[in-house]
Amino acid sequence: MPTTSTRTGPTAEPLIRLSDVSRTFPAASRRGTPVHALDHVDLDVAQGEVLGVVGYSGAGKSTLLRLVNALDRPTSGSVSVAGREVSALSERDLREVRRDIGMIFQQFNLFTSRTVWGNIAYPLQVAGVPKDQHRARISELLHFVGLADKAHTHVEQLSGGQKQRVGIARALATSPRILLADEPTSALDPQTTSEVLALLRRVNEELGLTVVLITHEMEVVRSLAHRVAVMEAGRVVEIGDTYDVFADPQHPATQRFVSTLVEKGPPPRALERLRERHPGRMVTLSFRDEHASPADVFAAFIERGVAFELVHGGVEDVRGRTFGHLTFTLTGDDAAVAAALAHVATLAEVTETHPTEAR
Numbered sequence: 001m002p003t004t005s006t007r008t009g010p011t012a013e014p015l016i017r018l019s020d021v022s023r024t025f026p027a028a029s030r031r032g033t034p035v036h037a038l039d040h041v042d043l044d045v046a047q048g049e050v051l052g053v054v055g056y057s058g059a060g061k062s063t064l065l066r067l068v069n070a071l072d073r074p075t076s077g078s079v080s081v082a083g084r085e086v087s088a089l090s091e092r093d094l095r096e097v098r099r100d101i102g103m104i105f106q107q108f109n110l111f112t113s114r115t116v117w118g119n120i121a122y123p124l125q126v127a128g129v130p131k132d133q134h135r136a137r138i139s140e141l142l143h144f145v146g147l148a149d150k151a152h153t154h155v156e157q158l159s160g161g162q163k164q165r166v167g168i169a170r171a172l173a174t175s176p177r178i179l180l181a182d183e184p185t186s187a188l189d190p191q192t193t194s195e196v197l198a199l200l201r202r203v204n205e206e207l208g209l210t211v212v213l214i215t216h217e218m219e220v221v222r223s224l225a226h227r228v229a230v231m232e233a234g235r236v237v238e239i240g241d242t243y244d245v246f247a248d249p250q251h252p253a254t255q256r257f258v259s260t261l262v263e264k265g266p267p268p269r270a271l272e273r274l275r276e277r278h279p280g281r282m283v284t285l286s287f288r289d290e291h292a293s294p295a296d297v298f299a300a301f302i303e304r305g306v307a308f309e310l311v312h313g314g315v316e317d318v319r320g321r322t323f324g325h326l327t328f329t330l331t332g333d334d335a336a337v338a339a340a341l342a343h344v345a346t347l348a349e350v351t352e353t354h355p356t357e358a359r
């Protein structure tokens with residue numbers, strides 16, 4: 001039996017591995033074309049990490065989750081969980097693998113006719129956990145999710161956030177190592193979303209679960225995910241550390257998602273207004289925390305007698321690290337502006353917006 005330490009560190013086997021996985025659904029009609037829901041996907045999820053998976057509707061996110069918990073099988077390629085190839089397992093072995101995987105859903109999928117207690121007891125019954133062990137386990141879970149006083153309430157009397165807490169407690173009942181979360185906060189208001197995200201963070205940090213989280217909300221990715229994978233048309237088009245992806249998204253789909261939270265430069269309408277006021281040089285400086293700070297840039301302009309106005313942008317925080325995009329208009333002697341910008345280019349990434357530029 002391997003110890004936990006052999007599973008950690010950079011050389012450890014990933015807990016979940018998809019290798020060259022495709023899933024094709026046959027055409028719906030004779031004239032239709034097959035749907036490539038997943039198209040040659042390679043993806044590793046390390047033990048203990050939170051991976052956010054984003055993509056527009058139809059990108060293949062749910063199909064990916066269904067392959068991980070073996071509710072569906074790949075057309076080609078392999079899916080392994082904890083070193084076991086799931087598509088090759090018998091129904092009996094699959095039940096064992098599924099016990100290692102909890103799942104939560106956008107619409108909670110609770111038994112509305114049961115109480116909170118009854119919902120959490122259900123997976124324990126299915127797993128054959130002796131009844132005399134239920135009380136202690138359920139009460140521990142209720143405390144963990146902050147619903148100790150709601151044990152005997154019927155779930156239809158709960159708020160959305162409380163329902164998702166029940167969903168999380170139920171998913172954790174059999175002590176899985178993996179939590180699959182399918183849009184877990186999309187049906188919740190912003191305040192409740194933050195509470196549920198805080199709870200999911202504890203699931204990862206205190207209980208050590210590996211979390212794969214599907215979402216279309218970049219705020220959810222920012223607050224929870226260590227890494228993010230962006231999907232489009234069945235492919236993973238970009239994957240990386242959440243900070244790197246937010247600070248410098250590469251693929252157009254990723255750029256669209258990130259721009260819902262962080263804009264690199266003024267949007268077209270603001271740009272038009274700015275141009276009316278300032279026809280001269282305008283630059284957007286992109287900072288990362290390992291590089292220089294905005295203060296170094298201000299100093300560079302001041303030292304060279306360049307007047308500057310900060311007209312757009314801000315500094316963002318991703319898991320305790322900062323980056324930002326700040327747009328300045330610059331006024332002064334041409335040579336001084338050029339010299340200042342040459343120096344600033346050593347401190348930050350400089351993108352110039354030319355007067356005729358339509359973004």
Ligand SMILES: Nc1ncnc2c1ncn2[C@@H]1O[C@H](COP(=O)(O)OP(=O)(O)OP(=O)(O)O)[C@@H](O)[C@H]1O
Pocket residue numbers: 025026035036037055056057058059060061062063064
């Ligand atoms: N059982 C199925 N039969 C036929 N086509 C399917 C089936 N399941 C998924 N698809 C198709 O596969 C593609 C990917 O679907 P999937 O549900 O994985 O996307 P998604 O990214 O999760 O989208 P959403 O955010 O809308 O749930 C879609 O075109 C979908 O219509």
